[in-house]
Amino acid sequence: MADTGVVTDDEFVVDESRRKLLLTATAATGALGVAFAAAPFIASWTPSERAQALGLPTELDLAPLEAGQMTVTVWRKQPIYVVHRTADMVATLGNHQALLKDPQSSDSEQPAYAANRTRSRTPEYLVLVGTCTHLGCLPKAHFEPHDPEIGAYWPGGWLCPCHGSRFDLAGRVFEGSPASVNLRVPPYAFAGPRKLVIGVDQV
Amino acid sequence: MSVEVHPPGAPPVKTGRLRAWFYKRFPIEEFISDQLTGYYAPKNFNFWYYFGVLSLVVLVLQLFTGIFLTMFYKVGEATSFSSVEFIMREVDYGWLIRYLHSTGASAFFLVVYLHMFRALLYGSYKAPRELLWIIGMVVYLALMAEAFFGYVLPWGNMSYWAAQVIVNVFGTIPAIGPGLVEWIRGDYGIADATLNRFFALHVVAVPLALLLLVMLHLVALRRTGSSNPDGIEIKDHLGPDGHPIDGIPFHPYYTIKDTVGVGVFLVVFSIVVFFVPTFGGYLLEPANFEMANPLSTPPEITPSWYLTPYYAILRGIPNQRLGALLLLLAILAYFFLPWLDRSPVKSMRYKGWLSRTFLALFVIAFLGLIYAGQHGVEPIYVLIGRVCTVLYFAYFVLMPWYTRIERVKPAPDRLRFRAHA
Numbered sequence: 001m002a003d004t005g006v007v008t009d010d011e012f013v014v015d016e017s018r019r020k021l022l023l024t025a026t027a028a029t030g031a032l033g034v035a036f037a038a039a040p041f042i043a044s045w046t047p048s049e050r051a052q053a054l055g056l057p058t059e060l061d062l063a064p065l066e067a068g069q070m071t072v073t074v075w076r077k078q079p080i081y082v083v084h085r086t087a088d089m090v091a092t093l094g095n096h097q098a099l100l101k102d103p104q105s106s107d108s109e110q111p112a113y114a115a116n117r118t119r120s121r122t123p124e125y126l127v128l129v130g131t132c133t134h135l136g137c138l139p140k141a142h143f144e145p146h147d148p149e150i151g152a153y154w155p156g157g158w159l160c161p162c163h164g165s166r167f168d169l170a171g172r173v174f175e176g177s178p179a180s181v182n183l184r185v186p187p188y189a190f191a192g193p194r195k196l197v198i199g200v201d202q203v
Numbered sequence: 204m205s206v207e208v209h210p211p212g213a214p215p216v217k218t219g220r221l222r223a224w225f226y227k228r229f230p231i232e233e234f235i236s237d238q239l240t241g242y243y244a245p246k247n248f249n250f251w252y253y254f255g256v257l258s259l260v261v262l263v264l265q266l267f268t269g270i271f272l273t274m275f276y277k278v279g280e281a282t283s284f285s286s287v288e289f290i291m292r293e294v295d296y297g298w299l300i301r302y303l304h305s306t307g308a309s310a311f312f313l314v315v316y317l318h319m320f321r322a323l324l325y326g327s328y329k330a331p332r333e334l335l336w337i338i339g340m341v342v343y344l345a346l347m348a349e350a351f352f353g354y355v356l357p358w359g360n361m362s363y364w365a366a367q368v369i370v371n372v373f374g375t376i377p378a379i380g381p382g383l384v385e386w387i388r389g390d391y392g393i394a395d396a397t398l399n400r401f402f403a404l405h406v407v408a409v410p411l412a413l414l415l416l417v418m419l420h421l422v423a424l425r426r427t428g429s430s431n432p433d434g435i436e437i438k439d440h441l442g443p444d445g446h447p448i449d450g451i452p453f454h455p456y457y458t459i460k461d462t463v464g465v466g467v468f469l470v471v472f473s474i475v476v477f478f479v480p481t482f483g484g485y486l487l488e489p490a491n492f493e494m495a496n497p498l499s500t501p502p503e504i505t506p507s508w509y510l511t512p513y514y515a516i517l518r519g520i521p522n523q524r525l526g527a528l529l530l531l532l533a534i535l536a537y538f539f540l541p542w543l544d545r546s547p548v549k550s551m552r553y554k555g556w557l558s559r560t561f562l563a564l565f566v567i568a569f570l571g572l573i574y575a576g577q578h579g580v581e582p583i584y585v586l587i588g589r590v591c592t593v594l595y596f597a598y599f600v601l602m603p604w605y606t607r608i609e610r611v612k613p614a615p616d617r618l619r620f621r622a623h624a
Contacts (some may be wrong), residue, residue, distance in 0.1 A: 045400065051390040058245035069242075072498060077392025079498050134523050136371040137364065138500040160503045161520040162368065180523050 025040040057199030059191070062125065064075035070141055072130060075087045079130035079138060080186060082196065083156075089169045090123045092145070099153060101173045102182055108133075110170075112203060119170040119185055126187045127198065128171045134179035137162035143169070158183075208232055212366060236456075237425070239366035243450030243592040244457055245431035247620035251325070252429075253464035254318035260465055261311045262417065268304040276356070278402040282359035284494045302480040308350055309486050310472055312509035315343060319537075323562060325433050326549025327430035335423040340537050342416045345409055347510065350404035354507060358398060358490030364504050366393045366401070372517070375527040392497060433618050434549025449618040494520060503579045510574030512569055516595070518580070519588035529592070536599040543599060546606035548614045555609030568594035 047055070056077040062084070063198040065071055070083045083089075096118070105115060112119050120126050132139050139158030147154045150166065157168040166174040171183030187194060191203045204225040209215045225231050277286040277294050290297035320338075322328050328336035348446055351369060354361045370387050374380040394581030395433050428438060428450075437447035446466055453455075481487040484507050490501035513530050520526035551562065571591035578584040 020215070045386050045389055047388075047390050048383060048396065048616060051394070053398060055391050076392055077390060077497060131367075134371075135368040135517075136374075137368065138498070140500075159499055161502055161579070164585070176521055178518055178521050178523055178526060183438075 022056055054065065054113070057197050060196040060198065062194040066117050068143070073198065075186065080198055081130040083126040083127045083169070085124055085126055089156060090118060093118060093168065093170050096112035096153065096155055096168065099174050101175055101180065103172060105172065105182050111187050114185040121190065125184060126170065127183040127196065132160040132162065132165050132179055133173070133181050133183060134163055134165050138165055144199065144201060221355065239454035239458070240245065240452050242425065242453040243282065243446050244429045244448055244453050245437050246451045247431055247433065247618045248457065249432055251321035252322060253461065254314045256461045257314040257468050260310065260468070261307055261314060262413070265304060265307045265311065268300050268307060269406065271300045272304055273406055274554055278362070278399055278430065280358070280398060282354060282395055283398060283468040287357045293541045302476045305487055306476050306480060308353065308366065309507070315346065324542065325430055325432050325550050326434045328540045329544055329549045330541065332427045332430060335350045336541060337422065337538055338420045338423055342413065342420055343394065345413050345416060349409040349413065350411065350507065350509065351404060352401040356405060357491060358410065358495045360493045360496050360499065360501055361488050361491040363393055363495035364500055366397060366504055368504060370529050372530065375524050390549065418555060432548070432550060433615060435614050435618070437618065505577050508573055508577065512572035515572040515588040516574030518590045519585055519592055533595065543602040544606050544609060545603050548611050550614065553612040553614045555611050557609040561601065561605055565598035579591060
């Protein structure tokens with residue numbers, strides 16, 4: 001009998017398991033394709049080559065910074081606080097451990113060489129990322145101890161105007177602040193006795 | 204000369220030849236009949252039922268004014284701020300178009316909040332309208348995103364810091380947080396890249412999503428029918444014509460009623476636009492008249508009034524992850540309302556005094572959070588914020604309990620409504 005190409009009813013048997021396999025395979029291939037197609041669009045949102053190039057290390061001359069003063073510079077669009085701490089300021093750091101959330105900075109972010117009592121390479125210079133670890137506002141400097149607006153316990157430090165987080169002169173956060181961890185210490189190094197480089201671990 | 208057309212399920216319509224021409228090629232009459240003349244709504248709608256249609260009016264207003272603003276606005280770190288000044292000072296009627304858009308944003312939230320309050324008052328979220336409510340809540344989420352992106356575009360200092368704070372909320376997510384924040388910003392701080400993508404989201408992506416969601420909201424509404432102040436189903440009593448006895452066609456009855464509401468709304472809206480467009484710093488904040496400055500936080504960072512409740516919850520918690528989690532829960536809680544409410548009746552008219560008290564406390568808490576969130580971090584405002592946070596969550600968390608134990612009045616069988624004599 002010649003093949004007419006017509007399927008009669010008794011020949012027409014649907015292989016359900018085969019159909020299910022084909023459906024699943026098609027859907028899975030399609031889903032995989034969507035995932036691959038989405039990747040470039042998702043990747044387009046990461047910092048561009050230009051943004052990365054502009055994020056290279058930045059230098060700061062420390063000579064004009066007198067003891068007790070703070071200056072602000074910018075690295076990777078973030079304000080960097082550099083404080084020339086006096087001996088008195090450094091001395092207060094050990095006096096209020098009990099009031100701090102993370103006195104040893106064990107849950108906080110800093111390079112290994114700043115994971116110490118003063119959170120710095122040398123006790124006199126403190127380098128911090130000046131954005132509150134809570135939600136990124138700029139904590140304001142209140143270096144005067146016992147500031148009546150803050151409280152008699154106040155050893156000097158920063159107060160965030162947005163949500164009231166308080167930090168001491170090593171950037172460590174006080175109990176009762178919405179921020180949970182200490183201010184971050186960026187990678188930095190000294191290119192000379194009075195020359196700071198922010199963004200690298202060594203020069 | 205007129206022709207008769209016969210839409211299925213509706214009486215024959217005498218219509219002009221042009222309309223008949225269209226009718227052969229496009230289901231005009233069916234659409235009008237399905238959506239307006241043949242859509243039966245409960246006959247006892249009151250004041251609270253204006254706010255759905257008002258949100259549609261404001262949506263159209265925002266789309267229209269937004270398109271015109273896009274014609275003059277130049278996105279970019281260097282150009283955004285000055286192009287808004289250009290619109291305000293040099294484009295003919297640019298100030299009007301911008302004030303319509305900025306006032307429209309606040310008006311949108313005002314009418315949406317009143318629309319949501321109506322749902323809480325009359326139990327519009329309860330079965331069979333759970334999906335209608337959930338779609339509505341997704342609209343609300345999209346609206347918050349839209350408002351936030353729009354707020355960043357003028358690139359004033361408050362725009363910048365609002366972006367900084369809100370984007371950093373995502374940084375509190377364990378493990379992926381910091382990477383996610385960098386991905387959202389497209390730079391190591393809020394920058395040109397961030398502004399540019401927020402512009403794309405504000406003018407294209409979110410408006411498209413909003414239009415689709417609003418359409419789905421209306422489609423779901425057409426399936427369940429509108430709720431009403433008595434919280435009973437008018438479909439339970441159909442007349443001989445198959446329509447609810449207690450229902451009246453949306454058009455002309457409610458289109459006429461809504462026209463009056465829209466008129467009153469536009470009068471109030473125009474008064475704000477023409478006489479108090481900044482509303483004493485509530486609609487347009489003074490800190491935003493200064494250009495974005497990454498090295499200077501405004502003395503007090505507060506979002507626009509319509510987002511302050513969540514902001515007050517966030518900052519009242521002395522732990523950043525818990526604060527962000529509560530912020531998320533405060534918004535998600537609405538989604539669960541249909542299942543938290545165990546009351547046998549829908550409307551507050553028949554619920555007991557416990558439900559009424561908790562709803563009243565919730566409204567007070569919401570207003571209290573708006574108030575507290577607009578102020579600095581002085582202890583009194585943090586305290587008000589915390590008390591209101593507790594009341595806010597009490598409304599949701601205790602709902603399964605208080606709706607079950609309270610004594611309710613029996614809901615009537617038919618709508619209680621007497622037309623004006």
